[in-house]
Amino acid sequence: MPVYNPPLRDMQFVMHEVLKVTDDFKDMPQHAEVDVDTINAVLEEAGKFATQVIFPLNISGDTEGCTLDQKTHEVKTPAGFKEAYKTYVEGGWAALSCDPGFGGQGLPLVVNQCFYEMMNSANQAWTMYPGLTHGAYAALHTYGTDDQKKTYLPKMTSGEWTGTMCLTEPHCGTDLGLMRTKAEPQADGTYKLTGNKIFISAGEHDMAENIIHLVLARLPDAPPGIKGVSLFIVPKFNVKADGSLGERNGIYCGGLEHKMGIHGNATAQIVIDGAVGTIVGQPNKGMQAMFVMMNAARLGVGNQSLGLTEVAYQNALAYAKDRIQMRSLTGPKAKDKPADPIIVHPDVRRMLLTAKAYAEGGRALAIFCSVLLEKAHNHPDEKVRKDSDEMLSLLTPITKAFLTDNGYNATTQCQQVFGGHGYIKEWGMEQFVRDARINMIYEGTNTIQSLDLLGRKVLGNNGATLKKFGKLVGALVMDEGVNEKMAEFINPLAVLGEQITKFTTEIGFKGLQNADEVGAAAVDYLRVAGHLVFGYFWARMAQVALREIAAGNTDPFYTAKLQTARFYFARLFPETASLMRTARAGSKVLMDTDAALA
Template structure:
């Protein structure tokens, strides 16, 4: 059976020693009193919930899956899921980072980010239910009417109700401009909505008495394409004047998808049959409103793969220390045993260290972005809010695509460490691989994220935001460039930072002549950008580690944590960071070998 230990020590390192989150939060009045002890205590309790309540349900939930009663149209989740959710609500976890105005605890989002990483390690399928609800809360808080906020937000914050996002239809996935669901205005100001949605994660469940669906649909006078989409709040049950639940509202699960992974989550075909909804935001401006939830979901999906990377690594490491297989190439290591543990073999170490590096780099980036979100939402300085928003917009597609690509690679490598046992259900590794695979697809495939990064976030403003992040990287290079002990980290980062400017200009120039050049380069470009971001954070982590090691040498402290961090950073720059050279070469190869292939694809 697999196991999971919350990575509290590494979280504390990232939050307190690298990012100094408490110092940053002191600049935000609503979070100024959030100290390190509070953060650590919350994470410790959150880790216990993840490891002791959710993790034991992961394999059983995958085996059992969800069921739909065709007569009642009600979905039943796997055994123990509903009870775990009751414990989640009782612990106040749903309200952790929500606004106190609606019953929330008002803690920073960066704390919620770490909590959700642990939930995703423990049980991604279960975590998607409250995770999507949090996105619905953010969308309604930003764009809902006062009546909608009063009606929905307290229930979403408390966890009494859950929320979903209903976007995709059978004939359209990412291209939402093709959607056909219709919304007819009624005399009382509501709308009757008809259509079919598919692939709706957490579309129904038995956790709560009601669900708030955020639905994209077209008004009768809507222009074609994405500029004609409106957003509606649709309750599973109609709401009476006093806020209590009435009869069924004409939105229901018409079928469950039988998927490769995340079996414990109800991925639903949702039918809207004269469902009553209310308009969220302005007519025909639904995508702008929904992007609040979609961007939250993209950060959340990156976090899902981060969680899976961590738990897969932990189990592969434990197995590699215990499994005996052959002798070390450099001589026997376990002389008292009939073979050496496989952790002595170089390639096994490479697989383990790849997963470890992708987990630690991903954690640093995810926490940084969560802090950016806190600053964007609540910092008193308008310039800080704007800068944080721009940087977060740049980094969001990298979190979604780079972390999920890395997560799948890491879980596959960790499964490989197990050899044949990696394919056996009881070890848990094959489930991590299956669950990780979907994260590269939903909430906008990783190719779409790459096009968003290169086309919109970089070339769309002539590289202005990329230059803003480049200045942050440049400041670290200037600060540490004279430190000889940092040269193995700073030198390759400085080279890539310089190359990135020329590389971006070259792709942009070719794209002006032929837009397919951007499409051909985008995926490779995102991975290069991802490595530049990871390189920056690993250099920062190495800098902290070196300073702590120097302090330890003076005090006689023998804590191995910082040496381990330094070794991981060295591995990352030696074995993973050089991928950028190949990626830039393939990106520069252009689109001709792809698009001039009508005979090859005939």
């Protein structure tokens, strides 16, 4: 059986020592009184929920999966899932960072971010049920009418009702302009929706009394393409004027997908047959509201892979310390045993350190993004809100794609540490690999994230936002450029900071001549940008560790942080050189291949 221990010490290090998040909170009236002790105390209890309540259900939930009653269209989740959700709701965990005006606790989003990382480590499939609700909540909180907020948000805040996002249809995936689901206006101001959706995570289950579906559909007079899409609230059970549940709505599960991973989550085929819905926002402006949910989901998916990377690393490390096999190349280390623990072998350490570096770098980025999101929504200064939102827009595709690519890499490497045992179910490692694989696909494949980053977020404003991140890098280089102890971290970061400007300009000029040049370079480009971001955070973490050591702090945590930073810059960061070379190979070797692909 696998094990999991919440990485509270590392979370505290990033929040309080590197980013000093409470300093940002002091500028926001609703969080001005939130202190370090409060955050730590909440997360300690959150870790207990993750490890004691949902982690024991991870393997059993994967084995059992969800079952659909074809007659009633009801879905039964794996044993223990419903009871765990009841514990989650009763503990107030659903309301952690929600608006107090709707019954929320109003804690900073960074607390929810760290809580969800722990839950994703413990049980990604289970965590998706409440996780999707947060995105639906955010969309309604931003674009819902007062009546819609009053009707739905209190129950979604408490967790009594869950939410979904219904986008994909059988004939179209990310190209939502092709969707066919229809919405017919009714005399009472509601709409009747008809259509089919697929791949709807948590689309039907027995854990909550109502499911609030946010559905994209077309009005009869809608213009073609993405500009003709509207967003609707379509509850599983209609809600009466007094807030009580009414009759069953015409939206139901027609089938469950049989998937490679996340078996404990109901990935539903949703049939919409004359279902009653109410419009969110303006007609034909549905994507504006849906993007609130989609961007939240993209950050959430990055967090899923962060959680899997951490739990896979913990188990691989424990195994490597215990498993004995062969002798060290430099002579026996465990002389009292017939062989040495495999952790003495260099390549085992490479695999372990790869996962550790990607987990800790990803945690820094994810926490940074949660603070940006907080400032974008709640900072009293309009310029700070705008700048934070712009920076978050740049970092969202990187968080989604870079963390999920790294997560699949890391879980696979950790599985490899186990050798043949990594292929066996009861060790848990093969489940982490299977669960991690979907994260590179849904909420926009990582290629789409790469096109979004390069085409829209970078070239779309001539690199203005990228330059703003470059200023953060430049400031760190300026502060530490003469510090010899920081040279191994600062020098490669400074070099890449200069290279990426030229690299971006070069791709941009080529793209003006042939748009396929952008498509050909995008995936490699995102990984280069990802390493620039990770390099920045790893340099900042090394900076803090060096300062603590210089001040006489003997906590081995700081020595470990420095060693991991050195590994990252020596063995992972140099990938950027080959990525820039392959990106510069251009589109011809991809597109002039009709004979090869005949």
